[in-house]
Amino acid sequence: MDKIRIKNLRFYTYNGVLPEEKKLGQQIALDIEMQTSLKKAGKSDNVVDTVSYAEVTEKVSGLVQSKSFDLMEALVSAILDVIEENFGGQLTKAIVKVRKYSVPMPGNFDHIEIEMEREFNHA
Numbered sequence: 001m002d003k004i005r006i007k008n009l010r011f012y013t014y015n016g017v018l019p020e021e022k023k024l025g026q027q028i029a030l031d032i033e034m035q036t037s038l039k040k041a042g043k044s045d046n047v048v049d050t051v052s053y054a055e056v057t058e059k060v061s062g063l064v065q066s067k068s069f070d071l072m073e074a075l076v077s078a079i080l081d082v083i084e085e086n087f088g089g090q091l092t093k094a095i096v097k098v099r100k101y102s103v104p105m106p107g108n109f110d111h112i113e114i115e116m117e118r119e120f121n122h123a
Contacts, residue, residue, distance in 0.1 A: 004034045011030075012027055029098070029111075
């Protein structure tokens with residue numbers, strides 16, 4: 001299956017369980033992978049024959065910048081909902097990863113990452 005990937009899409013958000021996370025905020029980064037057939041677009045060279053990564057980015061950005069979540073799992077699930085609602089008819093599967101960098105917990109680490117995937121059934 002062919003894939004379209006958006007890598008390292010960054011946002012400053014106010015997600016988290018702790019009050020200071022919602023007050024101070026933190027940077028997150030997203031990776032989105034969408035599986036679909038790109039054969040028609042490869043032949044036609046026409047954006048209407050593919051999933052526009054610009055439109056995906058716009059829809060996901062709108063969600064991420066307008067809503068706050070306690071859990072990164074809820075954020076990833078909501079992103080998958082937006083992808084399914086707007087592009088699910090063109091996709092067979094989507095995988096979303098979210099990295100959160102400033103996590104207020106002990107330990108020496110770069111970030112936490114949540115990954116979820118969703119398959120789209122076409123009836």
